[in-house]
Amino acid sequence: MEISGLDKIIYTVGRITPNGVNLLGTCFLLNKNGLLATASHVTNNDNNNLVIFASGKTDLNSYQDTADNQGQTIPASIYKVDPVRDICILKIDNAVASNLSIGGADDVRVTDNVGVVGFPHCVNGRNILTFQSTEVGAKVLIESSSIKSKHLILNIQTRPGQSGSPIFRLNDSKLIGMIIGSYVPGGGGGISLGGVDPHTLHQTTHAVSSEYILKMI
Amino acid sequence: MEELNNIIQSDQEQLLASIDDYQAEIIKSFLSNTSNDFLQSADNWLNASPANTAKFGGEQNKAKIYRDKLLEELEKFLCGDQQYDEDRKKIADSTDKSQKYIIGVMSAAIGKTLGAAGPFIAPVIVLLILSIGKMAVNAWCAMRKDAKSTAGNSGLAQ
Numbered sequence: 001m002e003i004s005g006l007d008k009i010i011y012t013v014g015r016i017t018p019n020g021v022n023l024l025g026t027c028f029l030l031n032k033n034g035l036l037a038t039a040s041h042v043t044n045n046d047n048n049n050l051v052i053f054a055s056g057k058t059d060l061n062s063y064q065d066t067a068d069n070q071g072q073t074i075p076a077s078i079y080k081v082d083p084v085r086d087i088c089i090l091k092i093d094n095a096v097a098s099n100l101s102i103g104g105a106d107d108v109r110v111t112d113n114v115g116v117v118g119f120p121h122c123v124n125g126r127n128i129l130t131f132q133s134t135e136v137g138a139k140v141l142i143e144s145s146s147i148k149s150k151h152l153i154l155n156i157q158t159r160p161g162q163s164g165s166p167i168f169r170l171n172d173s174k175l176i177g178m179i180i181g182s183y184v185p186g187g188g189g190g191i192s193l194g195g196v197d198p199h200t201l202h203q204t205t206h207a208v209s210s211e212y213i214l215k216m217i
Numbered sequence: 218m219e220e221l222n223n224i225i226q227s228d229q230e231q232l233l234a235s236i237d238d239y240q241a242e243i244i245k246s247f248l249s250n251t252s253n254d255f256l257q258s259a260d261n262w263l264n265a266s267p268a269n270t271a272k273f274g275g276e277q278n279k280a281k282i283y284r285d286k287l288l289e290e291l292e293k294f295l296c297g298d299q300q301y302d303e304d305r306k307k308i309a310d311s312t313d314k315s316q317k318y319i320i321g322v323m324s325a326a327i328g329k330t331l332g333a334a335g336p337f338i339a340p341v342i343v344l345l346i347l348s349i350g351k352m353a354v355n356a357w358c359a360m361r362k363d364a365k366s367t368a369g370n371s372g373l374a375q
Contacts, residue, residue, distance in 0.1 A: 015276070025274025041266070042274035045282075045330075045337040078334035083265040084243055086272075123274060143268045145261035146250045147243065164275030164280040186272035200271045208267070215239045 001115050001170045007058040007129055009098040010166065012122045013038050013090070014073065016049040021073060021162040023053060023125060026118035026179075027090060029098040030217055037213050038164035039180050040081050040088040050076045051091060057180045058129035060117075069127060079096040084144045085208050086180045090215050100166075104211030105139055105150045108176050110167055112136050112212040116179060116205075118165025120158065132156055133170065134205075140204065154178050158205045167207050177207035220308050221295055222354050224319050224374050225346055232343045246292035248346045259341045264316040282333050284341065285353055290327045291345050296358035 009029040014021040025042030030034075036123065043050060049174035058064055079091035110151065116132045134156035141148040154167070158179055167177040183204040188197045224232075233241040238317035246257035263282055294301045304326040308319055324342050349357050 013274075022276070024276065039272070039274060043271045043334075044275050045334050046279070046332050047334045048332060071222075078336055080237065080239075081334065081335070082239060082243070083262065084267075086267055086270075086331055106373045142270065145247065145265040145301040147246055147265075149267075151267070158273060161272045163272060179273065180267060181273045183269055184271040187266065187269060197271060202275075206267065206270045212239075216237070 001168060001173050003060040003117075003131055005171050006060055006117050006131075009100070010058075010129060012053045012119050012127055012161075013042050013076070013164065014051050015054040016051055016073065021051065021053055023119070023122040023127065023161070025122065026162060027052065028166045029096065029100075030089070030213070031097055031100045031102065032217050033097050034078065034092045034094065034097045035097075035105050035200070035217055036076070036090045037166075037178060038090060039086045039178065040083050041086055041180075042164050042197050043088050043090070045083070045088070046077065047077050047080055048083050048130070050078070050090070052090070053127065055127055058127065058214060060129060060131055064128050066128060069125060073125065075130045078113070081215060082212060084147050085212045086144075087208060087212055087216065089213070101172075102210050103169070103174045103176050104214070105152050105177060105209035106211070107174060108136050108152070110136050110138060113170040114154065114176065115168045115170050116154065116156065116165050117168070118160070118162040118179065120160075120162050122161035124161070126161075130185065132158075132196070137204075149212065152209065153183075154179075154205040155203050156205055156206055157201065157203050158182060159200075166174050167210075175210045177210050178213070179205060179207050181206050218303060218309065218321055218352070220314060221305070223314075224316055224356055225295075225349055226351050227346075229347060231316055232320070232347060235320045236339050236343055237336075242293075244340050244344065255344045256284065259287075259344040261350070262304055262340050280332070281333055284345075286331065286343055287327065287338070288345055290330055291306070291323075291342065292358070292361050294323055295354050296325060296361070300330070
């Protein structure tokens with residue numbers, strides 16, 4: 001998979017606060033002008049002071065400076081929301097688009113290799129674009145308000161900040177899904193040790209099929 | 218206001234056509250699963266979240282949006298509260314009288330009050346309007362007012 005140029009399509013979503021920009025998760029540019037996808041819980045379905053944060057210094061072929069937290073904010077608004085599949089489409093006032101080929105979970109088999117690209121720990125202020133490779137461990141249906149939707153289980157540990165990360169089929173970079181979190185009975189939130197929910201420390205990542213993104217744009 | 222009366226008189230298919238197809242598909246599924254329970258379907262939308270999934274982003278402790286609060290704001294919008302004067306004027310002045318436009322204005326205005334985006338609120342607005350059941354706006358507003366004053370006299374919460 002070619003990693004050059006991923007920094008031009010994958011960014012962080014943030015919210016401007018009196019104390020600066022709070023980074024909320026990952027988003028990526030779609031193949032339609034000004035549209036980006038992320039998880040709906042990343043935005044909390046709230047438009048207020050929502051921005052795309054672009055540092056311009058996240059080229060995966062370079063050394064990213066962990067001490068440099070400067071960047072540009074681009075106002076964004078919520079264009080479409082699907083809370084059942086946890087998908088949000090953001091719109092920016094800028095005629096930019098990617099050349100992503102969008103597929104879905106049907107385009108991969110269990111054991112296929114995939115790449116995950118996003119910003120782990122960005123919710124702690126760390127804006128480092130990171131590539132991970134793994135394989136599809138299972139295809140599952142996950143229920144939300146009695147509707148079952150196609151998801152992938154990825155055999156890798158992911159962390160807060162990676163919701164909204166695109167998942168690419170490694171052999172041709174086709175988009176097949178988006179990270180929404182990890183398996184935790186009941187959704188977690190019960191225990192926190194130093195800000196970490198120990199239930200999330202495993203290699204069962206949940207990703208929603210990107211076919212649902214296609215229906216929204 | 219004629220436009221608001223008309224929107225309440227709209228039938229289910231017309232109102233569902235005023236939201237995006239992917240949203241209408243979800244709402245139809247909710248309605249089918251709940252034997253056409255509009256309020257339960259509204260709750261299903263507002264509370265939707267993939268099961269057994271820890272979320273890896275967003276803000277912690279963000280206030281949840283409840284259907285009752287949305288209904289209160291819808292009442293203010295339909296029943297002439299001055300908070301929404303400008304939005305009602307926008308609807309009255311527009312040449313676009315489609316359900317899609319009116320639901321869009323209502324959703325954006327109410328969403329702004331509640332700290333939620335219009336596209337997230339729109340399906341719930343549609344379901345709450347359907348729950349009114351084609352009653353005239355004035356009659357519904359009077360009924361809501363009566364219900365509140367009765368609850369106040371008896372000391373019972375609604």
